[in-house]
Amino acid sequence: MKALVFPGQGSQKLNMGKELIEENPEYEKYLNIANETLGYDLKSIIFGDDLETLTLSENAQPAILAISYMKYKKYMEENEENIEVLAGHSLGEWTALVVAGVISYEEALKAVHIRGKYMSESCKPGEGTMAAVLGLDADSIRSALENLPNVVVANHNSLNQIVISGKTSEIEQSIQLLKDKGAKRVIPLNVSGPFHSPLIQNAKIRMREYLENVEFSQPKIPIIQNYTAKVETNPREIKENIIQQITSSVRWVETIELMDRMNIKTIVEIGPTKVLTKLNKSIIKDLELLSV
Known part of the structure; x- marks a missing residue:
């Protein structure tokens, strides 16, 4: 029984994914798709030398999603196996939605770019x-x-x-x-705002308006969502939960404890870093924890 988890904002770093692309050039297409979808050169920001620009929420969020999804595609090519459940930490939940087929990769890139922009704009700098x-x-x-x-x-x-x-x-x-x-x-923490708090309520309101015309589909793999810390399969509820998540707590401990109760034996983190693997190790001691 295996689960996949995806990290959120803060896991970004310059040149993330570069080694994978150097060894497997065909995977660069996922960054090319990101550039075309977003209308700016996200790839150059990731492989550049300006960490401050990469760290801007409207850049960091689609960058992490793109690299995580690219690594997921490579992982599944090498490991043909059944995945029982998915979860993502904050932004990482959007990667889980793409993997589950709830939303397309392109729609998710646009959504998290907008999400990052709205989150940054919802509170005055330093407030x-x-x-x-x-x-x-x-x-x-x-x-x-x-x-x-x-x-x-x-x-x-x-x-x-x-x-x-x-x-x-x-x-x-x-x-x-x-x-x-x-x-x-x-x-x-060196962050640009009070994320997951009522102080960015305006971001949630604007994100709800943005997602009104974005269709969510039935997930092919169940997802444990941050807002409820429960397995969700209803597209309407999944959309509502991902909106509520913006101002609500990320219930990661409950998420991993639920995976344990579901008899998940292996959790694989897919993303730029191993941040979730370290957290998961402290929550349930006897899980097999891998990172890609």
Whole structure:
């Protein structure tokens, strides 16, 4: 029983996928499709020397999707096997939708480019941010921050790593509060906004309008979605959940725990880095974890 998982924003790096293309030039077509679909040279940004430009949400999101999908196609060519379930972390859920046949690769590229743009524009620069909290559980974090209404748990990444999101001023206040509560470390993240929080509500509203005319199909492989941490197969519900995800918590711990209950024995991460593999290892100890 095998699952595939796909990472989200933050996993981007310059020259990701270059080695695969050098060894298998035919896979460059996926980046050429991205260029044609988006109307600008995403490939040159990925293989360039300007990390700041690649890190812009409207570039990073389609870039990660393109590289992850390209690596997925190569993996499946070499490993003809049944995949029982899919999941993706935040942006990575869009890659899962493409793999499941819910939405085309081209439509997903356009959607995540727009998603990244809307997320960046939904909050003034410097107004919101995120921080990773190490060594403190979610309930203790919520208790410590009960008097900071504009800070929420954004990503429940592992049993020992939780990301909070909110107003910059309140995130700064939260650092000492969480350390006093027992957090080992609280690390401010270099992000362009308070993702997965109500502060980017406008991005969710605009994304709902954008997706009104985008058709979602029945998935060929079941997907565990971030918003519900449940297996979803209904196209209408899948679309609603991917919209709600923008301002809601990424329930990654529950996702991996559900895979364990489904008797999944192997989880393969496909993307630019091994970030999810490290998280998964801390959630369920006896899973076989691979990364591509």
